[in-house]
Amino acid sequence: MAFSVISSFLPLAQSAPAGGGLAQFLPIILLFAGMWFLIIAPQRKRQKQHDKMITELKTGDEIMTSGGIFGTITNVKDDRFVVRIADNTKVELSKNSIGSRVTQSED
Structure with a gap:
C-alpha cells in the first residue's frame, strides 16, 4: 500500500520544472x-x-545624555566627559552616553 502511494507521486516529482x-x-x-x-x-x-x-564637543557645550539628563561639559578627557548637572554637582560620563548637543535658540 505504501509503495503504491509513493510510486504515484514519483512522476510528479520527476516532472517538476528545473528553475534557475x-x-x-x-x-x-x-x-x-x-x-x-x-x-x-x-x-x-x-x-x-x-x-x-x-x-x-568641547568645554562649555550643553549636552543631554541618553538618559535625559541635561548638563554642561566642564572637562574633556580621552574616553569621557566631566559634566556639571547642578551647582556643585559634577559627574563623569562615557562619551557613548551623550545623546545630543543642546542648542539654544536666540529670542
Missing part, C-alpha cells in the same frame, strides 16, 4: 537589498553624525 538557481534566490536578494536601504544605511548615517558630534 538565481531566479529562486532573487526575492531573497531583493529583500536584503530593501532592508539595507530602509534600515541599515540610515542607521549608519545617523551613527556617523553622532560620532562627529561627539568629537566636536
Whole structure:
C-alpha cells in the first residue's frame, strides 16, 4: 500500500520544472537589498553624525545624555566627559552616553 502511494507521486516529482538557481534566490536578494536601504544605511548615517558630534564637543557645550539628563561639559578627557548637572554637582560620563548637543535658540 505504501509503495503504491509513493510510486504515484514519483512522476510528479520527476516532472517538476528545473528553475534557475538565481531566479529562486532573487526575492531573497531583493529583500536584503530593501532592508539595507530602509534600515541599515540610515542607521549608519545617523551613527556617523553622532560620532562627529561627539568629537566636536568641547568645554562649555550643553549636552543631554541618553538618559535625559541635561548638563554642561566642564572637562574633556580621552574616553569621557566631566559634566556639571547642578551647582556643585559634577559627574563623569562615557562619551557613548551623550545623546545630543543642546542648542539654544536666540529670542
